[in-house]
């Protein structure tokens with residue numbers, strides 16, 4: 133039926149229909165247009181061949197070239213690439229030149245850049261610079277009604293610097309907006325004859341800003357015109373519309389050649405910022421070619437996570453997307469790890485909640501204190517409690533109590549007040565860099581140490597939180613046990629097991645009580661501390677670097693068992709490598725020299741500091757001493773020079789310097805040398821240190837056993853407590869250690885590095 137009707141239509145109508153179709157076809161490109169010329173993509177409105185382009189954007193693809201290259205219409209200007217989103221294209225411009233010898237001009241080549249027949253294009257003023265190269269060069273650029281230029285001079289190659297166009301060898305200047313044709317020129321009066329020996333030629337070109345990198349080498353010979361044989365890139369602005377603005381163009385939807393160019397329904401019109409006319413762009417949420425119907429395609433934002441910053445559950449919609457935290461979580465889906473489970477029982481979440489809670493309280497604390505008003509603090513407290521609950525405080529408490537059998541308690545402020553007699557000064561047992569430590573007695577008569585942060589800046593409070601985080605993960609007999617914390621107060625407080633005998637520093641260096649400390653006790657303390665540190669480095673799920681190993685951070689309980697403490701400077705090893713590097717931590721005398729250079733805290737930094745602790749145990753001298761001569765100030769420096777001069781005996785504490793122990797002591801000294809190696813990579817690991825110390829300690833026990841049997845009377849020092857198992861066989865101190873040979877080879881390296889002054 134339809135065919136019959138059609139046939140019956142008057143031919144005039146058919147012709148009219150055909151004409152309309154043809155007219156529409158020029159508005160958008162037919163499907164069989166060539167959209168590539170060689171390596172260059174040719175998007176509409178550009179095109180090659182009839183019907184494939186919008187008026188003014190016709191290109192010629194010269195296929196006799198290898199590879200084929202596109203030129204703008206009938207001009208000799210070659211196109212490099214096109215951007216429809218920015219309304220820009222890049223073309224090649226010629227590198228103009230002139231050359232001289234001492235007496236004559238040898239030749240020149242100047243090719244005008246002329247697009248005046250193409251009003252849709254203009255040389256971008258923002259994206260290009262006129263550039264001239266030479267040592268006796270006055271270069272000009274312009275056209276009939278505009279001229280500018282720059283001067284470059286130099287009397288020798290000296291003083292010319294690469295990469296800067298500052299008028300010595302190279303100069304640059306901006307050009308005016310909206311130019312379509314420009315030609316260069318060189319001054320003949322000021323010419324290269326005077327500098328021809330090192331700079332025979334001058335060059336001038338318009339080039340994409342920051343594309344050209346001036347080099348001294350460009351002054352010699354006539355090289356630059358060879359280097360850029362096919363030209364240098366120049367950025368062109370283009371627009372559709374032929375001087376009409378958006379509003380005007382929209383009134384003319386489809387009568388070519390001036391029809392409204394923004395063909396896709398998801399496109400927008402922008403007045404061109406350079407000259408009259410307009411350009412089109414896909415609306416937000418779409419990408420592609422706005423000049424073609426159906427050219428703007430929805431962006432799948434969810435597949436471009438980092439660009440659109442959606443780390444939660446992402447749903448792409450047409451023209452947009454939604455981003456939310458996955459079910460069962462809440463928070464900020466636009467940041468990494470921004471979503472927290474609302475309920476969960478795994479450790480990392482509890483830790484996250486912990487940190488979130490801590491930092492919120494910290495924030496509230498700081499904001500509270502800055503205004504110093506009692507009333508405000510009262511209100512703040514209420515807010516905090518509310519906040520604490522909101523952030524899962526109650527939940528957190530349950531999880532802490534059940535976590536890995538470690539009994540971790542959230543104490544109330546009241547409980548801790550009661551335990552410390554309202555923080556009475558008589559209960560103070562220590563003052564550290566980070567806070568005051570009180571002795572306290574809990575309701576169940578347990579003695580505890582309560583560390584209260586000094587009214588702290590943000591950093592200190594962060595360290596406090598970190599210490600809590602780290603310690604709550606650790607369960608080792610030689611690491612101080614964290615029993616709980618109190619989050620309710622302005623400044624968080626930590627509650628530890630109490631150790632009765634203070635710290636190793638006091639034990640070694642106290643002037644009021646000088647204890648006799650036998651070698652085997654010292655070795656045992658060293659072994660225990662080393663094991664604790666080795667455990668931190670290797671045994672826990674995330675390696676922990678202590679960061680501030682020193683004798684005052686090794687606590688001693690009733691039985692003088694070592695307990696490593698103070699994790700305020702610690703670091704969970706692999707994460708945020710740079711985060712802590714912003715401030716130097718550690719203590720004078722213990723600080724890893726390599727850390728000072730690299731600002732990278734590693735496990736080996738702890739090994740260095742621990743080497744100093746061993747040294748303290750051997751010499752009973754402080755790591756760093758004021759009021760002594762410069763040479764004696766630093767224990768490590770002292771030791772290393774004594775080691776070199778083979779006078780280490782003189783440094784050993786006379787109390788332990790016994791003939792029969794010197795073999796063990798010497799081995800320990802060798803171990804210290806390894807620990808103090810200035811190159812962290814060459815230091816042994818903490819595990820190796822712990823093992824070696826363990827073996828040496830055992831050898832010492834065996835030697836003691838031996839001498840005990842020989843001289844049963846001469847037995848005041850060795851306490852049999854330390855010998856847990858009877859010796860199976862006699863060990864040869866100097867040879868039975870498989871590690872001895874390793875020492876030897878490493879020792880050589882250590883001495884070498886000492887001697888090379890590293």
Ligand SMILES: *[C@@H]1O[C@H](CO)[C@@H](O)[C@H](O)[C@H]1NC(C)=O
Nearest residue numbers: 187188252373374375389390
């Ligand atoms: C631009 O407009 C002028 C007059 O308005 C017209 O003569 C010319 O052909 C148009 N050029 C293009 C490329 O559409």
Ligand SMILES: *[C@@H]1O[C@H](CO)[C@@H](O)[C@H](O)[C@H]1NC(C)=O
Nearest residue numbers: 192193194195196197201203
């Ligand atoms: C293509 O380039 C060659 C070599 O430059 C030239 O001889 C030829 O005329 C060009 N063809 C067209 C169609 O411009």
Ligand SMILES: *[C@@H]1O[C@H](CO)[C@@H](O)[C@H](O)[C@H]1NC(C)=O
Nearest residue numbers: 217218219402411413414416
């Ligand atoms: C067009 O949209 C793209 C992507 O949104 C954007 O980068 C570009 O700047 C826009 N162009 C103009 C002229 O606004």
Ligand SMILES: *[C@@H]1O[C@H](CO)[C@@H](O)[C@H](O)[C@H]1NC(C)=O
Nearest residue numbers: 232233234235236237238239
């Ligand atoms: C400079 O070049 C011209 C032309 O090539 C030549 O005649 C003249 O001898 C040259 N002068 C010197 C000093 O080399």
Ligand SMILES: *[C@@H]1O[C@H](CO)[C@@H](O)[C@H](O)[C@H]1NC(C)=O
Nearest residue numbers: 235236237320321322323325
């Ligand atoms: C080059 O400059 C000098 C002096 O500025 C002038 O005497 C000479 O004629 C110039 N050379 C040429 C080839 O124009």
Ligand SMILES: *[C@@H]1O[C@H](CO)[C@@H](O)[C@H](O)[C@H]1NC(C)=O
Nearest residue numbers: 244246248275276313314315
């Ligand atoms: C550009 O070409 C046009 C004609 O094609 C001419 O009138 C004009 O002077 C040229 N401009 C320059 C700067 O060479």
Ligand SMILES: *[C@@H]1O[C@H](CO)[C@@H](O)[C@H](O)[C@H]1NC(C)=O
Nearest residue numbers: 295342343344345346360364
């Ligand atoms: C000039 O240096 C910049 C930055 O180093 C580089 O991106 C550019 O490609 C260099 N230009 C050329 C022509 O090598």
Ligand SMILES: *[C@@H]1O[C@H](CO)[C@@H](O)[C@H](O)[C@H]1NC(C)=O
Nearest residue numbers: 292293294295347348349350
């Ligand atoms: C400048 O760069 C060239 C190589 O492009 C190099 O040979 C020369 O040593 C550099 N000069 C300076 C001062 O850096």
Ligand SMILES: *[C@@H]1O[C@H](CO)[C@@H](O)[C@H](O)[C@H]1NC(C)=O
Nearest residue numbers: 229231239241354357358361
């Ligand atoms: C570069 O300049 C020299 C003259 O010094 C000329 O012989 C040569 O053809 C030029 N090369 C190009 C690619 O223009």
Ligand SMILES: *[C@@H]1O[C@H](CO)[C@@H](O)[C@H](O)[C@H]1NC(C)=O
Nearest residue numbers: 377378379400401402403404
């Ligand atoms: C274009 O420019 C005209 C006047 O110059 C202005 O009224 C109009 O709002 C502009 N349109 C757009 C889309 O920016």
Ligand SMILES: *[C@@H]1O[C@H](CO)[C@@H](O)[C@H](O)[C@H]1NC(C)=O
Nearest residue numbers: 415416417451452453454455
């Ligand atoms: C996308 O959605 C967000 C809200 O979900 C809205 O704020 C934004 O304006 C939307 N963007 C577009 C282009 O519709």
Ligand SMILES: *[C@@H]1O[C@H](CO)[C@@H](O)[C@H](O)[C@H]1NC(C)=O
Nearest residue numbers: 862863864865866867868869
């Ligand atoms: C220990 O071993 C070394 C080397 O093997 C040997 O020279 C020395 O006599 C041994 N000493 C004892 C007490 O066995």
